[in-house]
Amino acid sequence: MTENSSQRPDSRGPNAAAPADLPTQYAPAEVEEELYERWVARGWFEADAKSDKQPYTIVIPPPNVTGSLHLGHAFQHTLMDALTRRKRMQGYESLWLPGMDHAGIATQNKVEQQLAEEGKSRQDLGREAFVERVWQWKEEYGGKILGQMRRLGDGVDWTRERFTMDEGLSRAVQTVFKQMYDDGLIYRAERIINWCPRCLTAISDIEVEYQEDDGELVSIRYGGGDGEDDSVVVATTRAETMLGDTAVAVHPDDQRYAHLLGRHIKLPLTDRTIPVVADEHVDPEFGSGAVKVTPAHDPNDFAIGQRHGLPALTVMDERGVITAHGPFEGLDRFEARSSIVAALREQGRITAEKRPYTHSVGHCSRCKTTIEPRLSMQWWVGVGPLAQAAGDAVRDGRVKIHPAEMSARYFDWVDNMLDWCISRQLWWGHRIPVWYGPDGEVRCLGPDEQPPTGEGWTQDPDVLDTWFSSGLWPFSTLGWPEQTQDLAKFYPTDVLLTGHDIIFFWVARMMMFGLYAMDGTAPFHTIALTGLVRDDHGKKMSKSNPNSVDPLDWMNAYGADAVRFTLTSGANPGADVPIGEDWVKASRNFANKIWNATRFALMNGATVQGPLPQASELGATDRWILSRLNSVVAEVDGHYDDYQFAKLSDALRHFAWDEVFDWYVELSKTTFAVGGRPAEVSRRVLGEVLDVMLRLLHPLVPFVTESLWTTLTGGESVVVTSWPADSGFRDVAAEQEIATLQDAVTEVRRFRADQGLQPGQRVPARLSLTGSPLASHEDAMRQLLRLQPEGEGFHATASLPVAGGTVELDLSGVIDVDAERKRLTKDLDSAEKELRQTTAKLGNEGFLAKAPDHVVEKIRERRSTAESDIARLQQQLDRLPTA
RNA sequence: GGGCGCAUAGCUCAGCGGUAGAGCGCUUGCCUUACAAGCAAGAUGUCACUGGUUCGAUCCCAGUUGUGCCCACCA
Numbered sequence: 001m002t003e004n005s006s007q008r009p010d011s012r013g014p015n016a017a018a019p020a021d022l023p024t025q026y027a028p029a030e031v032e033e034e035l036y037e038r039w040v041a042r043g044w045f046e047a048d049a050k051s052d053k054q055p056y057t058i059v060i061p062p063p064n065v066t067g068s069l070h071l072g073h074a075f076q077h078t079l080m081d082a083l084t085r086r087k088r089m090q091g092y093e094s095l096w097l098p099g100m101d102h103a104g105i106a107t108q109n110k111v112e113q114q115l116a117e118e119g120k121s122r123q124d125l126g127r128e129a130f131v132e133r134v135w136q137w138k139e140e141y142g143g144k145i146l147g148q149m150r151r152l153g154d155g156v157d158w159t160r161e162r163f164t165m166d167e168g169l170s171r172a173v174q175t176v177f178k179q180m181y182d183d184g185l186i187y188r189a190e191r192i193i194n195w196c197p198r199c200l201t202a203i204s205d206i207e208v209e210y211q212e213d214d215g216e217l218v219s220i221r222y223g224g225g226d227g228e229d230d231s232v233v234v235a236t237t238r239a240e241t242m243l244g245d246t247a248v249a250v251h252p253d254d255q256r257y258a259h260l261l262g263r264h265i266k267l268p269l270t271d272r273t274i275p276v277v278a279d280e281h282v283d284p285e286f287g288s289g290a291v292k293v294t295p296a297h298d299p300n301d302f303a304i305g306q307r308h309g310l311p312a313l314t315v316m317d318e319r320g321v322i323t324a325h326g327p328f329e330g331l332d333r334f335e336a337r338s339s340i341v342a343a344l345r346e347q348g349r350i351t352a353e354k355r356p357y358t359h360s361v362g363h364c365s366r367c368k369t370t371i372e373p374r375l376s377m378q379w380w381v382g383v384g385p386l387a388q389a390a391g392d393a394v395r396d397g398r399v400k401i402h403p404a405e406m407s408a409r410y411f412d413w414v415d416n417m418l419d420w421c422i423s424r425q426l427w428w429g430h431r432i433p434v435w436y437g438p439d440g441e442v443r444c445l446g447p448d449e450q451p452p453t454g455e456g457w458t459q460d461p462d463v464l465d466t467w468f469s470s471g472l473w474p475f476s477t478l479g480w481p482e483q484t485q486d487l488a489k490f491y492p493t494d495v496l497l498t499g500h501d502i503i504f505f506w507v508a509r510m511m512m513f514g515l516y517a518m519d520g521t522a523p524f525h526t527i528a529l530t531g532l533v534r535d536d537h538g539k540k541m542s543k544s545n546p547n548s549v550d551p552l553d554w555m556n557a558y559g560a561d562a563v564r565f566t567l568t569s570g571a572n573p574g575a576d577v578p579i580g581e582d583w584v585k586a587s588r589n590f591a592n593k594i595w596n597a598t599r600f601a602l603m604n605g606a607t608v609q610g611p612l613p614q615a616s617e618l619g620a621t622d623r624w625i626l627s628r629l630n631s632v633v634a635e636v637d638g639h640y641d642d643y644q645f646a647k648l649s650d651a652l653r654h655f656a657w658d659e660v661f662d663w664y665v666e667l668s669k670t671t672f673a674v675g676g677r678p679a680e681v682s683r684r685v686l687g688e689v690l691d692v693m694l695r696l697l698h699p700l701v702p703f704v705t706e707s708l709w710t711t712l713t714g715g716e717s718v719v720v721t722s723w724p725a726d727s728g729f730r731d732v733a734a735e736q737e738i739a740t741l742q743d744a745v746t747e748v749r750r751f752r753a754d755q756g757l758q759p760g761q762r763v764p765a766r767l768s769l770t771g772s773p774l775a776s777h778e779d780a781m782r783q784l785l786r787l788q789p790e791g792e793g794f795h796a797t798a799s800l801p802v803a804g805g806t807v808e809l810d811l812s813g814v815i816d817v818d819a820e821r822k823r824l825t826k827d828l829d830s831a832e833k834e835l836r837q838t839t840a841k842l843g844n845e846g847f848l849a850k851a852p853d854h855v856v857e858k859i860r861e862r863r864s865t866a867e868s869d870i871a872r873l874q875q876q877l878d879r880l881p882t883a
Numbered sequence: 884g885g886g887c888g889c890a891u892a893g894c895u896c897a898g899c900g901g902u903a904g905a906g907c908g909c910u911u912g913c914c915u916u917a918c919a920a921g922c923a924a925g926a927u928g929u930c931a932c933u934g935g936u937u938c939g940a941u942c943c944c945a946g947u948u949g950u951g952c953c954c955a956c957c958a
Contacts, residue, residue: 409953558920569906586906603917746923
């Protein structure tokens with residue numbers, strides 16, 4: 001783009017009293033930061049717990065301190081910001097509470113990586129120093145997120161910023177833990193858990209990501225040591241676990257192995273023999289129908305072991321290194337796997353090998369290491385009654401899920417939830433408030449209780465799953481367990497807006513904890529679920545993908561408003577949101593268009609002062625735009641109530657650009673030129689329309705609207721002004737009249753374009769509007785169509801149909817007969833087609849008998865329109881001079 | 884293996900039992916005194932396929948194919 005408008009000579013007329021402070025292009029970067037700091041300094045985002053206003057509360061899904069905000073955050077933040085800004089304008093005590101999550105395992109991993117670069121481990125530092133180091137890290141990097149939120153324009157209450165490791169929130173964690181422990185909902189048990197051999201901690205079931213990996217499936221012959229009849233083939237993808245086998249299981253009805261039941265067979269590579277047991281879990285159709293049982297290293301095997309009283313033999317340590325005595329001791333699990341297979345092969349015990357064998361393997365969602373199921377003593381939440389309550393709250397309608405289809409996913413989870421492993425063998429997080437005494441005594445402490453003194457008492461070294469504290473977020477952030485004013489005023493919150501990817505991690509847990517700790521009051525009444533942000537070809541955006549975009553880059557290039565508007569435009573409920581740079585540019589263009597339209601209004605003395613003129617003083621265009629304006633207010637409100645952000649964005653863009661800017665503003669130019677009372681009225685109406693429009697747009701694009709609204713109205717800030725209300729004013733007649741005008745102008749423009757007439761070329765012409773509803777718009781039409789008063793020597797006539805009549809346009813000069821014939825013929829063809837279709841339809845008895853009246857009537861109208869069009873077009877064709 | 888969803892213009896997506904829509908892109912003509920980040924006009928679709936219901940199906944039903952996501956889990 002080499003062209004730069006500022007370098008062109010300014011050809012504006014002398015009447016253009018352009019405000020010197022309003023350049024022809026909107027420059028977001030120059031104003032956004034200043035505006036934001038002003039909003040914060042004035043305290044407009046701060047909610048008052050003592051106010052009489054009705055509260056409206058959203059707590060932010062706390063971003064992890066580990067990262068920076070990506071477009072997904074920008075997306076959700078924009079929607080939450082829009083919701084809370086609108087409610088604030090509507091007169092609610094609107095609170096959007098910000099904060100961050102300590103993100104236990106994720107953050108610990110980051111800091112450990114940092115240490116590794118220094119050649120150190122967390123063990124080198126020791127627990128206390130390591131935790132101190134993580135706090136430093138949090139101070140340093142947490143600020144980046146806050147800066148991004150400011151840049152985006154998030155209207156959050158910074159005085160209420162929270163962090164899940166804050167003292168107050170930690171008290172909440174300990175209080176809930178103690179209460180649940182006393183209620184028997186938290187217990188300690190030794191079970192198979194998902195163990196990450198790299199993070200060296202247990203993780204919960206949903207922190208495991210399954211993916212298809214290429215492995216191997218080897219079939220091993222067990223038994224057969226003394227007699228030929230006791231051998232059985234089992235298959236495994238984890239051959240190393242055979243060292244811990246304590247049985248072979250077969251289906252109880254499987255006749256092939258009936259003779260082996262109760263007998264012991266030799267376990268290869270060991271000096272042990274193991275029993276053959278019968279268990280329903282075994283699928284006789286799968287493989288050989290016999291399965292090796294390793295209770296200490298597989299969840300299903302553990303269950304079989306429990307049913308048959310089998311011993312659980314641990315053969316690997318926490319790093320996945322073989323501990324079983326023998327030739328494989330000290331080998332890593334994957335080395336051991338190939339060594340063991342090789343050894344078995346040598347002994348002739350391998351009956352089949354399938355390689356590669358693609359199967360689903362669990363990985364640590366944090367570091368992608370292959371999970372090792374491991375028998376371990378951990379703390380658990382017994383979720384039964386909590387999950388039941390969480391499901392019921394949605395089932396009985398106390399909590400609504402948007403879009404409703406997503407509730408199936410929620411129910412699927414809460415109705416089948418297994419107990420939740422909450423202890424983590426990490427250092428960063430809330431320490432489990434349990435102490436063990438010298439005599440095996442166990443004591444769970446509340447926040448105000450002193451740790452037991454005396455020899456031999458030690459605290460449990462583990463910390464809680466990070467989602468334990470985020471599950472308390474809707475009330476812990478408001479001061480619970482203290483009965484604070486905030487809690488009384490703002491709990492329960494109104495809407496939870498978050499991605500559908502954390503329904504299980506976070507949403508369900510907040511439901512459980514909220515209902516449990518807050519006496520059955522759910523933490524929010526609406527769950528609004530969003531999709532993921534994708535690139536402009538629908539591909540998933542992730543940090544590892546090259547398509548990943550830092551929202552800051554786009555905000556710097558095009559403004560925060562442009563990014564925000566693009567995101568809301570794509571926000572269909574629950575659906576993924578594609579975004580591309582071209583679309584952000586288009587939104588930037590929209591912001592600039594608003595800027596310039598307002599600039600035009602200011603140059604022409606649009607005003608917001610004083611009451612609107614009486615209806616009797618309003619012209620048809622004024623009544624039309626005010627009618628439309630109020631319809632749009634109602635429409636936007638409806639879309640907000642349904643969380644239809646894409647629809648409300650479209651409605652506003654369409655109204656602003658296609659109606660206000662392209663028509664009302666253009667028509668007003670003629671009015672202003674003529675002057676007098678109509679011009680005064682129009683200035684006031686234009687001011688009104690822009691005032692309301694800017695307020696409607698503000699929650700989506702806060703910066704440009706703030707700049708313009710304060711300039712236009714002289715008001716202090718659009719942030720604290722009122723949300724527009726539908727006055728109820730509608731004028732159907734005016735809307736129809738303007739629609740007719742638009743049709744007429746468009747039709748003439750089309751005629752001109754087909755004729756190859758230059759748009760700027762003033763054409764001598766006669767407009768015959770007598771008796772037409774458009775008579776009063778003649779000046780405007782001449783302006784829009786660039787027609788001069790009558791010239792001389794008319795040669796040709798164009799007769800243009802519009803709703804309710806015909807516009808006769810006589811052009812001087814020689815028109816292009818071929819072009820005109822082509823145009824008329826084309827129109828004639830489509831009119832004839834229309835006639836055929838409607839006639840056929842009206843000749844259909846079934847249609848006449850069963851179709852609703854208004855449909856039949858509509859078809860009749862279409863047919864008669866087609867008939868008259870054909871007659872007129874035919875006549876015009878006949879009138880054309882032959883070449 | 885179970886569940887949910889999707890298939891509409893070149894791209895990304897709305898829509899919907901009664902003449903197919905938007906944004907971007909594309910074509911043509913324009914700096915028309917708010918804006919070239921703009922204005923005007925225009926082109927483009929067997930609404931995945933096959934059946935069924937209906938006076939009428941892009942829309943409802945069944946099946947097919949393709950595709951996405953979630954859950955379970957494969958010894």
